[in-house]
Amino acid sequence: MSDAIGSIPWWGFSPAENFVEIIEDSINKDSKNFRNELNILIIGGGDGRHILKTVSHFKNKNQHLNIYVAENNLELIARQILFFHLAIEKVHGLQEKVFIYLDLFGNTLLRKVTEEYLHEASFNIIKLLTSSSQNMFFDFSLLKFKERDVLEGIFKFWSIKENIIDLSKCWDYRLRQHLGVRYDARENVFDWDYSMYLKDVAPVVNWHEYKKWRETGLGFDFCSDSTCLNSNKTLVSGLIFKKDGERIGKQGYWGDMIVSPYISFGIECDSKELMAKNNSQHISSSTDISKYNVTSFFHEFHMKYVRKDVEEQPFFSFQLHFLSFDVLTSLHKKVKYKKKFDLIYFSNHVTNYLNETVSELFSPQCLLMIESTKYLNIKKEQHTMFGEKINMLATNAGCTPLNSCDENSHAYYMFQQT
Numbered sequence: 001m002s003d004a005i006g007s008i009p010w011w012g013f014s015p016a017e018n019f020v021e022i023i024e025d026s027i028n029k030d031s032k033n034f035r036n037e038l039n040i041l042i043i044g045g046g047d048g049r050h051i052l053k054t055v056s057h058f059k060n061k062n063q064h065l066n067i068y069v070a071e072n073n074l075e076l077i078a079r080q081i082l083f084f085h086l087a088i089e090k091v092h093g094l095q096e097k098v099f100i101y102l103d104l105f106g107n108t109l110l111r112k113v114t115e116e117y118l119h120e121a122s123f124n125i126i127k128l129l130t131s132s133s134q135n136m137f138f139d140f141s142l143l144k145f146k147e148r149d150v151l152e153g154i155f156k157f158w159s160i161k162e163n164i165i166d167l168s169k170c171w172d173y174r175l176r177q178h179l180g181v182r183y184d185a186r187e188n189v190f191d192w193d194y195s196m197y198l199k200d201v202a203p204v205v206n207w208h209e210y211k212k213w214r215e216t217g218l219g220f221d222f223c224s225d226s227t228c229l230n231s232n233k234t235l236v237s238g239l240i241f242k243k244d245g246e247r248i249g250k251q252g253y254w255g256d257m258i259v260s261p262y263i264s265f266g267i268e269c270d271s272k273e274l275m276a277k278n279n280s281q282h283i284s285s286s287t288d289i290s291k292y293n294v295t296s297f298f299h300e301f302h303m304k305y306v307r308k309d310v311e312e313q314p315f316f317s318f319q320l321h322f323l324s325f326d327v328l329t330s331l332h333k334k335v336k337y338k339k340k341f342d343l344i345y346f347s348n349h350v351t352n353y354l355n356e357t358v359s360e361l362f363s364p365q366c367l368l369m370i371e372s373t374k375y376l377n378i379k380k381e382q383h384t385m386f387g388e389k390i391n392m393l394a395t396n397a398g399c400t401p402l403n404s405c406d407e408n409s410h411a412y413y414m415f416q417q418t
Helices: 019-026 029-034 049-056 074-088 094-106 112-130 145-159 167-201 207-216 286-306 325-333 356-361 380-396
Strands: 037-043 064-070 109-111 228-231 237-243 246-252 317-323 341-346 362-371 399-401 412-417
Touching (some): 325 356
Parallel strands (some): 037 064
């Protein structure tokens, strides 16, 4: 199953969460007024969904919010920068920004307007990366010079207008690689995966949108296929293969092909109308819910950070700090990070970096949040083993559980410093 999940998490395997709200719900109420700064560390978040929801819902004008981000693929950092750049840009209308976002987020092929945005935005982000002046929202100073050079190379690749890689063929190659002799009966395989697992954990995802995504890699259908012309270069990455004893690099689509891009934004929302059912079936699709959620986030961004009267001095203060992934093992040795973080988040694919040393990063009452395997199509015993492993690792790091390590109930395992 791991080959279908892929080697790079282009989207999350759990819904977006508001980390500030989680922190405030858990801490001693008397201590809220004394927190003029909140510090959050996200390890392996992948798609930036938590950042988008957290920052858009940030309400305290007297606090400064620092979010530190570490990813083991620089392409993931680049995508998050691109998404955030879109959220704060002033050119496009709200609806078009949402369509561009979801296009880039979960479609193998892009509409012309999205391709044009990617081309232009990539050049603008390169200027940000190479500028010596400090940026209001982004801090690249914690990345190595080599990593910044690689990021610049990624954005230059994205800025190329020519369709230099055919992601439709890459998708089909992965399908054939994963399914083997079952390829000709692939719709039956898709139906089995949907009916036997995804439908139980994410019933709002409907069969028709899931089947289309499994077949084509087009997750969000708000335009006719004929308008999707160019490959989504932001979903391209490299992978090293061994052939005849030699290591060979190959570009292609190496992400998820079984869970879907709907989990991040498309299975939960605060609209009762969108979550309504008729004859036990959800009326709205995951695409509808994703559009609703991202529209809500972008509207909040506009009101707080983008509109003209807040251009010079936004009402709310936050900054994203991008970390080198290889410093995680030594982060606890750096004085400036000791007892710094109010919440530390691990995705389920980077939990090997969770050990006793992380406790040195905890501020008082720090929360440890681990993504569960609830939405992964794996065996029951694998779910159980993962929960047991996380409980042991968190306990060794000096934390006590706030919920059970049960994948059937929770998208996240929550712990708190004892």
